[in-house]
Amino acid sequence: MSLIESEWFTEIWGEQTAFSVRYSERLFDRVSKFQRIEIFRTEAMGTVLILGGCFMVTEKDAFIYHEMLVHPAMSVLSHARKVLVIGGGDGGAVTEVMKYPEVESITLCEIDRMVVESCREYFPEISAGLSDSRAQVVCEDGAAYVAGFEEEFDLILVDSTDPVGPGAALFEMTFYQDIKKSLKKDGIAVFQTESPLFMEKQFVKAVKDLREVFGRQAVYPYLATVPSYPGGLWSFTLCSEFSRPLGQAPSIVPPPIEGELQYYTPDVHRAAFALPAFVERLLL
Amino acid sequence: MSLIESEWFTEIWGEQTAFSVRYSERLFDRVSKFQRIEIFRTEAMGTVLILGGCFMVTEKDAFIYHEMLVHPAMSVLSHARKVLVIGGGDGGAVTEVMKYPEVESITLCEIDRMVVESCREYFPEISAGLSDSRAQVVCEDGAAYVAGFEEEFDLILVDSTDPVGPGAALFEMTFYQDIKKSLKKDGIAVFQTESPLFMEKQFVKAVKDLREVFGRQAVYPYLATVPSYPGGLWSFTLCSEFSRPLGQAPSIVPPPIEGELQYYTPDVHRAAFALPAFVERLLL
Numbered sequence: 001m002s003l004i005e006s007e008w009f010t011e012i013w014g015e016q017t018a019f020s021v022r023y024s025e026r027l028f029d030r031v032s033k034f035q036r037i038e039i040f041r042t043e044a045m046g047t048v049l050i051l052g053g054c055f056m057v058t059e060k061d062a063f064i065y066h067e068m069l070v071h072p073a074m075s076v077l078s079h080a081r082k083v084l085v086i087g088g089g090d091g092g093a094v095t096e097v098m099k100y101p102e103v104e105s106i107t108l109c110e111i112d113r114m115v116v117e118s119c120r121e122y123f124p125e126i127s128a129g130l131s132d133s134r135a136q137v138v139c140e141d142g143a144a145y146v147a148g149f150e151e152e153f154d155l156i157l158v159d160s161t162d163p164v165g166p167g168a169a170l171f172e173m174t175f176y177q178d179i180k181k182s183l184k185k186d187g188i189a190v191f192q193t194e195s196p197l198f199m200e201k202q203f204v205k206a207v208k209d210l211r212e213v214f215g216r217q218a219v220y221p222y223l224a225t226v227p228s229y230p231g232g233l234w235s236f237t238l239c240s241e242f243s244r245p246l247g248q249a250p251s252i253v254p255p256p257i258e259g260e261l262q263y264y265t266p267d268v269h270r271a272a273f274a275l276p277a278f279v280e281r282l283l284l
Numbered sequence: 285m286s287l288i289e290s291e292w293f294t295e296i297w298g299e300q301t302a303f304s305v306r307y308s309e310r311l312f313d314r315v316s317k318f319q320r321i322e323i324f325r326t327e328a329m330g331t332v333l334i335l336g337g338c339f340m341v342t343e344k345d346a347f348i349y350h351e352m353l354v355h356p357a358m359s360v361l362s363h364a365r366k367v368l369v370i371g372g373g374d375g376g377a378v379t380e381v382m383k384y385p386e387v388e389s390i391t392l393c394e395i396d397r398m399v400v401e402s403c404r405e406y407f408p409e410i411s412a413g414l415s416d417s418r419a420q421v422v423c424e425d426g427a428a429y430v431a432g433f434e435e436e437f438d439l440i441l442v443d444s445t446d447p448v449g450p451g452a453a454l455f456e457m458t459f460y461q462d463i464k465k466s467l468k469k470d471g472i473a474v475f476q477t478e479s480p481l482f483m484e485k486q487f488v489k490a491v492k493d494l495r496e497v498f499g500r501q502a503v504y505p506y507l508a509t510v511p512s513y514p515g516g517l518w519s520f521t522l523c524s525e526f527s528r529p530l531g532q533a534p535s536i537v538p539p540p541i542e543g544e545l546q547y548y549t550p551d552v553h554r555a556a557f558a559l560p561a562f563v564e565r566l567l568l
Contacts, residue, residue: 016328018304044300061481197345197511225509225517227481232516233509263560271555276547
């Protein structure tokens with residue numbers, strides 16, 4: 001069976017597997033200073049954002065990734081006022097954070113302005129939070145930006161691409177150290193840390209490096225299923241010296257927020273931190 | 285980007301998405317009385333079984349599916365002596381059940397003898413349990429076979445393909461009723477019930493039909509991530525009038541078994557039953 005270029009977009013992963021989606025329209029296709037940005041209209045996955053040839057956002061499953069990046073930490077933090085999102089130019093993480101009225105300011109630091117602009121146009125629901133008066137967008141290198149702060153943020157979310165191209169600096173030890181320095185003492189940082197099944201080495205390296213920076217007892221990997229990412233089984237790592245994501249997880253999500261969520265529940269919160277046996281062994 | 289037939293196998297799902305894997309060798313390709321059976325050697329996914337054009341087993345992720353089909357029920361049952369597996373001609377479910385010494389007999393009822401024979405040859409580890417003296421293989425229509433029993437089995441596992449072709453009869457109300465009749469009063473049945481994200485209708489229908497047969501309080505859907513199946517987020521449904529999969533889950537897996545498992549742990553058991561908000565709503 002051959003997939004014809006004019007109808008299908010295909011992400012080839014490691015030259016060995018591929019995920020393809022049939023599109024009805026190529027909505028956007030430009031090369032920014034950092035990467036090729038493509039946006040397609042598809043029947044199966046809704047509107048789809050491709051960065052550097054990789055699926056980044058699909059309307060079908062973006063809610064899983066964004067909710068699981070944001071709500072585990074927000075449920076544990078009782079007073080997140082100042083939030084920083086690094087990467088995440090689609091605005092999805094910002095939109096989730098905006099659901100909490102106690103948040104006073106959110107800075108989105110995305111290196112590629114064209115990602116932010118194209119997502120505002122083609123993903124109006126996912127990027128809606130960027131129009132909130134509490135949001136500001138800074139188009140700078142996230143690694144350089146975060147180096148300038150000390151005990152500034154209650155929550156930092158690292159919503160990076162894979163550790164290649166513009167995302168590579170967001171997997172470096174120096175960056176992890178700067179994130180720690182920029183966090184308030186009782187703050188939380190959450191990193192997307194790749195697939196433990198299909199990107200085992202990158203996952204293990206990220207968690208072990210984070211343990212070295214934050215301390216072993218302050219690093220909590222957790223999982224969710226994101227079908228459009230290679231391997232589907234995706235990891236995030238929550239780092240906090242003071243908060244315990246299981247001990248402090250609330251038994252309910254505040255009612256006004258709960259009705260807006262499609263994936264996250266307090267039970268899903270606890271479940272996400274239950275790692276399969278092979279993942280536990282990888283991290284020994 | 286086009287995927288060339290001579291190097292890649294592609295499963296096209298609903299004519300809208302596709303998952304492909306590059307193969308180095310086509311090991312087996314025959315058409316049985318029921319379906320086309322293909323087996324490939326691949327670098328990314330190990331040896332791969334394709335039935336009727338669909339990924340059925342890959343060495344990379346079969347452990348997730350087989351462990352999650354078998355161990356939640358086996359952990360809750362304290363005395364499973366007689367077990368029936370319907371479908372599952374690859375032998376993976378049988379191999380997992382064989383890890384429990386208390387099991388006295390396992391019958392595998394697979395309609396397609398060629399699936400069993402080709403898997404014994406090309407998946408020796410996954411199908412190893414079929415060589416255990418407690419196993420017997422019956423090559424018959426599972427729906428007809430199960431109609432002949434009454435209160436016979438402690439555990440019935442329905443390891444079906446999708447509800448098309450030879451698997452369709454395994455999603456019918458009559459079949460569910462026959463399964464219930466064939467179970468001992470304190471027995472458990474587990475069904476694979478498709479993806480709640482990519483096969484929403486089939487998933488909802490299966491769970492609601494099972495509720496009608498077993499009673500609403502006796503039906504427990506649960507989830508695992510199976511990357512090679514469409515959508516990745518895969519469901520199973522455990523049915524039992526007497527056992528409670530959460531209340532009765534043991535806090536440890538028996539030590540001789542635990543070391544052999546790659547996915548299932550007691551924490552993963554509890555986590556699997558925590559359904560994302562959108563799945564809860566689908567089942568209201």
